[in-house]
Amino acid sequence: MARLGSWIEPFPEGVYVRPADAWVDPSRPKPKALITHGHADHARGGHGEVWATPETLAIMTTRYGEQPGRPAAYGESIGLGDVEVSFIPAGHVLGSAQILLEYRGERVIVSGDYKRRPDPTCPPFVVTPCDIFISEATFGLPVFRHPDTGSEIDRLLHRLRAEPGRCVLVGAYALGKAQRVIMELRGRGYDEPIYIHGALERLCLLYEELGVPLGELRLATGVAKAELADKIILCPPGALNDRWSRRLPDPITAMASGWMRIRQRARQRNVELPLVISDHADWDELTQTIREVAPKEVWITHGREDALMHWCQLHQIKARELNLVGYEDEDD
Ligand SMILES: [Zn+2]
Ligand SMILES: [Zn+2]
Numbered sequence: 001m002a003r004l005g006s007w008i009e010p011f012p013e014g015v016y017v018r019p020a021d022a023w024v025d026p027s028r029p030k031p032k033a034l035i036t037h038g039h040a041d042h043a044r045g046g047h048g049e050v051w052a053t054p055e056t057l058a059i060m061t062t063r064y065g066e067q068p069g070r071p072a073a074y075g076e077s078i079g080l081g082d083v084e085v086s087f088i089p090a091g092h093v094l095g096s097a098q099i100l101l102e103y104r105g106e107r108v109i110v111s112g113d114y115k116r117r118p119d120p121t122c123p124p125f126v127v128t129p130c131d132i133f134i135s136e137a138t139f140g141l142p143v144f145r146h147p148d149t150g151s152e153i154d155r156l157l158h159r160l161r162a163e164p165g166r167c168v169l170v171g172a173y174a175l176g177k178a179q180r181v182i183m184e185l186r187g188r189g190y191d192e193p194i195y196i197h198g199a200l201e202r203l204c205l206l207y208e209e210l211g212v213p214l215g216e217l218r219l220a221t222g223v224a225k226a227e228l229a230d231k232i233i234l235c236p237p238g239a240l241n242d243r244w245s246r247r248l249p250d251p252i253t254a255m256a257s258g259w260m261r262i263r264q265r266a267r268q269r270n271v272e273l274p275l276v277i278s279d280h281a282d283w284d285e286l287t288q289t290i291r292e293v294a295p296k297e298v299w300i301t302h303g304r305e306d307a308l309m310h311w312c313q314l315h316q317i318k319a320r321e322l323n324l325v326g327y328e329d330e331d332d
Pocket of ligand 1: 042
């Protein structure tokens with residue numbers, strides 16, 4: 001009998017599914033691509049056919065223009081060659097999916113990026129049994145334990161109220177993190193207008209169109225300094241320290257990212273108020289997920305593979321490291 005999963009071939013540029021002649025999240029243009037979610041390191045432009053959830057296709061269209069899209073709703077099953085393909089919620093960002101591949105009685109899941117804690121902007125991760133679970137490991141070290149999201153949001157609100165006259169400027173990735181921070185604020189009862197950098201506008205509008213209500217948003221550009229006092233402003237991380245932020249009223253600089261666990265990362269970006277809010281599984285979520293999915297083998301992709309490999313070995317789960325390239329943290 002052939003080795004388990006011998007029909008799945010990892011290449012540096014992505015995972016190739018031979019009997020479907022298709023690639024998962026390829027980093028280079030391919031004739032047929034299956035895309036887990038819209039972050040730029042997973043979803044690139046220029047493919048011949050793009051199989052993804054309707055939300056992911058809408059995100060890709062917003063970012064790259066019209067796509068040769070083949071929409072697949074969660075739970076729908078598609079035949080590609082002799083492979084049955086289905087998309088299962090991954091709880092990472094709007095439209096994000098684990099991709100289940102079934103071929104000759106074997107079930108392989110490519111997780112894409114995922115998390116297990118609740119996110120008001122997308123449906124939660126669904127545990128699905130399989131033989132091989134190909135997992136990300138962005139925060140695959142025991143030091144990474146993300147705190148409760150609500151308490152991070154409370155720290156933000158507390159700081160805003162404690163320093164009248166100032167504003168809080170939150171650096172957040174344009175896809176997923178920004179909208180989640182907004183929804184978490186709304187969930188904590190914050191119903192003031194939230195100001196956004198122009199670079200966040202298109203994706204916020206798209207989230208609203210796709211049924212995620214973000215409340216009143218205003219563009220921060222061109223607004224008088226006095227109006228922005230005591231307000232929350234969101235911008236992409238790159239704008240935190242650039243010219244754009246200099247005309248804000250004495251901003252308290254914050255950043256929402258799993259990396260804010262690391263003091264040095266916060267210092268590098270001159271972040272005064274680090275908020276540990278991540279769209280990736282932390283160490284406990286990674287190991288909990290592997291336990292629950294209970295695959296015969298775990299293949300580990302981008303991130304810190306070593307510790308998770310070791311954990312799998314300790315728990316008698318066969319593990320293998322895939323050396324994919326080109327996955328950066330656009331989306332932590
Ligand atoms: Zn990723
Ligand atoms: Zn991602």
